[in-house]
Amino acid sequence: MPTPAITLAAALAAALAVAAPAGAATFDVSVEAHQHTVWTQHTPVEECAAGSDGGGSERVTIASRRPDTLTISGDPLDEVGGVIRTRLAVTRSGGLKMTAPPDTANCPIAGGDGELAPLNDCGPRVIQPYALKLLFTDQRHATLAVTAPFTTHTYSLCYLPGTGFPQLLRAVAVLPRAELVALHRHGKEIVLGHNRARTVIGGTTSTTTVSWAITVRRR
Numbered sequence: 001m002p003t004p005a006i007t008l009a010a011a012l013a014a015a016l017a018v019a020a021p022a023g024a025a026t027f028d029v030s031v032e033a034h035q036h037t038v039w040t041q042h043t044p045v046e047e048c049a050a051g052s053d054g055g056g057s058e059r060v061t062i063a064s065r066r067p068d069t070l071t072i073s074g075d076p077l078d079e080v081g082g083v084i085r086t087r088l089a090v091t092r093s094g095g096l097k098m099t100a101p102p103d104t105a106n107c108p109i110a111g112g113d114g115e116l117a118p119l120n121d122c123g124p125r126v127i128q129p130y131a132l133k134l135l136f137t138d139q140r141h142a143t144l145a146v147t148a149p150f151t152t153h154t155y156s157l158c159y160l161p162g163t164g165f166p167q168l169l170r171a172v173a174v175l176p177r178a179e180l181v182a183l184h185r186h187g188k189e190i191v192l193g194h195n196r197a198r199t200v201i202g203g204t205t206s207t208t209t210v211s212w213a214i215t216v217r218r219r
Contacts (some may be wrong), residue, residue, distance in 0.1 A: 024073040024081065025181045026219040030064035031084050031132060031144065032211035037164045043203035044097050048107040052203070055120075056094015058164045062086045062130060066219070067140070070134060074181045081132045083147055085158035088130035090165045092122050092158050132168075134214070142175040142191065144168060144212060162199050162206025169210040171195035181219040190215050 037058045045051035064086050071081035101107060131147040146168055154166055163169045171193035180189060194211040 009042060009199055020187075022076070023075075024071040024184070024207045025167075025213065027070050027180075028067035028217045028219060029074060029082075029084055029134065030063070030067045031062060031086055031212060031214045032178045033060075033062040033086075033144070033168070033210065035060040035164075035169060035208065035210040037160065037162055037206060037208040039094070039161050039204065039206040041096065041161065041204045045101050046103055051099040054094060054096030056092070056096075056160065057157075058090060058092040058160055060088065060090045060165055060168075062132075062168075062212070063087050066216075070216075071217070072134075072177070072181060074178055076136065076139055079165075080136070083131045083133055084144075085129040085131050088127040088165070089124065090127075091124045092155055092160060092164070094122060094159060098158055121155050122156075125153050125155075127153055127166075135178055136175070137172055139178065140174060140176045141172050142214075143170055143172045143193065145170075146216070161201070161204050163197060163208040169195055169197055169208050170193070171210050171212065173214075174213075180216065185218055188215065 010145070015163070035058075038055070039057070040055040041052050064084060068084050069082055072078075111156045132144045133147050134142055135145050136142050146166065172195075173191045173193035175189070175191050183189065191214040192211070193214070196207070196209045198205070198207045
């Protein structure tokens with residue numbers, strides 16, 4: 001049975017091997033991105049439900065070690081050929097205290113001592129390669145997307161509500177496709193994207209910000 005690493009490597013190889021459409025231009029592309037998430041949770045103790053009190057954060061840094069080659073045509077029906085291979089470093093931290101409800105006639109075994117529930121599995125992770133694709137949302141705008149779900153090296157016990165690793169918060173930037181394809185040889189574009197998302201569900205608040213820069217140079 002193939003390992004996740006072998007499966008991911010095969011998927012990347014397949015993405016890199018897609019034939020370029022006729023008339024496509026070739027570019028050297030690199031990415032630098034930062035994502036930061038902070039969260040708090042304060043829920044009251046109820047008759048048969050525990051309360052919680054805590055918070056935490058996560059920082060993600062993504063960077064290309066070297067440019068990757070992408071092929072882009074002026075046809076909006078053609079996908080961008082190739083992937084952008086990066087190194088991702090993430091650090092997650094946090095703490096959450098659960099307070100059990102008191103024993104009542106309706107919940108006779110609900111009571112507890114309110115011990116701290118440790119958020120095990122926190123700390124740093126490094127993923128390489130963390131592969132991204134350049135996607136055009138229309139003829140004038142583009143975004144970055146994760147190529148595949150990452151099921152290894154993720155956090156299983158370190159709680160984080162909201163958007164966080166392995167997901168990348170969606171940001172859309174102005175990048176006219178026709179102008180990009182028309183760039184002269186060695187012409188360069190630097191595209192900046194950013195976004196902020198805030199979610200509030202019950203007593204849990206999470207805020208994620210993302211910013212990235214894509215450097216595109218015509219070959």
